[in-house]
Amino acid sequence: MESLSTATDIADIRGEVTELIKSIGTHMRLRFVSCVAEVGLTPPQAMALLQLSEPISMGNLADELVLDASYITGIADQLEERGLIERRPDPGDRRRKILALTQEGQRVHSGLTGELDVARSPAMDALTDRELIQLRDLLVKVMQALDSESR
Amino acid sequence: MESLSTATDIADIRGEVTELIKSIGTHMRLRFVSCVAEVGLTPPQAMALLQLSEPISMGNLADELVLDASYITGIADQLEERGLIERRPDPGDRRRKILALTQEGQRVHSGLTGELDVARSPAMDALTDRELIQLRDLLVKVMQALDSESR
DNA sequence: TATTGTTATACTCTATAACTATA
DNA sequence: TATAGTTATAGAGTATAACAATA
Numbered sequence: 001m002e003s004l005s006t007a008t009d010i011a012d013i014r015g016e017v018t019e020l021i022k023s024i025g026t027h028m029r030l031r032f033v034s035c036v037a038e039v040g041l042t043p044p045q046a047m048a049l050l051q052l053s054e055p056i057s058m059g060n061l062a063d064e065l066v067l068d069a070s071y072i073t074g075i076a077d078q079l080e081e082r083g084l085i086e087r088r089p090d091p092g093d094r095r096r097k098i099l100a101l102t103q104e105g106q107r108v109h110s111g112l113t114g115e116l117d118v119a120r121s122p123a124m125d126a127l128t129d130r131e132l133i134q135l136r137d138l139l140v141k142v143m144q145a146l147d148s149e150s151r
Numbered sequence: 152m153e154s155l156s157t158a159t160d161i162a163d164i165r166g167e168v169t170e171l172i173k174s175i176g177t178h179m180r181l182r183f184v185s186c187v188a189e190v191g192l193t194p195p196q197a198m199a200l201l202q203l204s205e206p207i208s209m210g211n212l213a214d215e216l217v218l219d220a221s222y223i224t225g226i227a228d229q230l231e232e233r234g235l236i237e238r239r240p241d242p243g244d245r246r247r248k249i250l251a252l253t254q255e256g257q258r259v260h261s262g263l264t265g266e267l268d269v270a271r272s273p274a275m276d277a278l279t280d281r282e283l284i285q286l287r288d289l290l291v292k293v294m295q296a297l298d299s300e301s302r
Numbered sequence: 303t304a305t306t307g308t309t310a311t312a313c314t315c316t317a318t319a320a321c322t323a324t325a
Numbered sequence: 326t327a328t329a330g331t332t333a334t335a336g337a338g339t340a341t342a343a344c345a346a347t348a
Contacts, residue, residue: 025176
């Protein structure tokens with residue numbers, strides 16, 4: 001009898017954990033959307049801009065963001081129109097174009113990075129250093145289980 | 152000097168935790184999308200169907216899913232065409248329509264609920280009961296911090 | 303006058319297919 | 326022949342505005 005009620009409790013806690021991860025993820029996403037809106041960017045524009053710490057070819061950017069190349073063209077157009085990035089020729093392959101931040105792009109990039117910097121987010125201030133490490137270790141285990149699941 | 156390097160490490164771990172929550176959230180979302188696709192539903196259709204354990208008015212469904220009422224009309228149309236739900240009049244308010252599962256809808260709803268049941272997901276099998284409770288408690292703290300942040 | 307649901311419409315995010323210039 | 330980027334287009338998800346019926 002006791003084992004039965006324990007099993008139920010554990011199932012409940014799994015459900016709680018799932019809900020918590022979902023809620024925290026939603027919070028993070030909303031925070032991202034509102035941060036990028038403040039600097040006048042749409043989420044995909046911001047995702048691309050944030051990837052440009054170093055210049056990168058359009059194809060590579062598509063790979064890193066897991067987006068189709070044709071979509072990257074449009075995002076690049078928008079960021080270029082706003083003067084945040086520029087397309088440079090690739091010396092050595094004239095098909096390729098390298099995207100790089102302009103000076104203004106640098107400014108927005110830095111501002112956004114700072115704004116989003118999780119280290120400055122009060123989100124995890126509620127945890128002591130020891131708890132934070134515990135949390136990290138537990139999430140790593142869950143993530144590993146998910147990765148080996150993969151079906 | 153030691154405090155400086157410690158501070159950096161903690162910042163790194165915060166970043167790790169953020170990334171982990173993002174990754175686990177992505178896994179969960181992909182799992183949801185593939186589960187609902189198996190029963191031939193789009194994600195919004197599934198979200199609506201899963202809410203129908205009990206009959207509910209269209210407006211209330213819109214509130215619960217945080218979607219506009221006009222969008223609910225379309226989703227309800229699709230689920231009704233597939234014979235999974237029906238619109239019933241509300242005795243007492245003739246403007247209102249109550250959505251309820253058909254018998255076939257019941258079947259799909261049960262199947263999907265079982266498929267998605269977190270208690271049966273191997274995701275958290277990597278954790279002992281004690282670790283699971285620890286994880287829940289830590290996530291609750293993070294969530295509370297996020298809630299009081301709210302700006 | 304306010305609320306429920308519907309319609310028409312439009313916008314964002316994203317992919318596919320066909321094309322061009324280059325390799 | 327294959328690859329990088331572009332264009333045109335289409336589809337999913339979602340919202341806004343205007344409207345009809347009812348409250």
